[in-house]
Amino acid sequence: MDIRFDNAGVDYGTRTALFPLNLTLQERRIGIVGLNGSGKTTFARLINGLVKPTCGRVTVNGLDTVGDAGKVLGKVGYIFQSPQNQIILPIVRDDIAFGLKARGYDKTQVDAAVEGILARFGAGHLAGRRAHELSGGELQMAALCSVLVTGPDILILDEPTNQLDLKNRALVQKTIAGLPESAIVISHDLPLLEDFERVLLFDQGRLVADAPAAEAIARYRELAG
């Protein structure tokens, strides 16, 4: 993975959500921490092009997130803070298949890919379940399958352990640790990030620490008082 921020920043009207920053991200596991409203989601959404920089540019593996927006969306999968808003179709298997059909896969290819991704996460039993009946952890797994089945190189997870019980949290942590894809994880769950190679700390729209997990998390604790 090679993500570059070249003087990229975001203003919403007169409010600056992210001050311009220069940064290269190449590590396999990157955490993002900061108080509420510090700019974490804005930063992450710049990477898949959901938010456009109001100054500068962002590139992902050489692709511009504005000029090559369609290709960037195919390379960067995004798991939203509330996976229930991400699952579109009522049955898990159909939701996972949805992105593949949109990409022109035929039925045999779709069925094989859906079965393959569910097997990868030991989630075959969820295939026929109704998404709105799933537990938080199951929903997180279904969302992960729906995004990863399309083969992104980079995965962004926004608060993946939010509202999960200890068992499901452990499952999600183990799943993230085992992902071959590069992962960028926004989280208030600091132990989730403690093995990460690099953690970015945002404060009021500014990147204030960029360090291995232990150091960045210690700075965050100081900042939070």
Ligand SMILES: Nc1ncnc2c1ncn2[C@@H]1O[C@H](COP(=O)(O)OP(=O)(O)OP(=O)(O)O)[C@@H](O)[C@H]1O
């Ligand atoms: N669409 C928008 N329009 C106007 N202001 C916005 C918009 N999105 C975010 N903001 C503002 O930009 C700032 C950064 O928001 P952002 O969602 O990036 O923070 P965050 O660190 O992810 O917060 P949280 O931890 O609460 O999810 C906040 O002040 C927020 O109110």
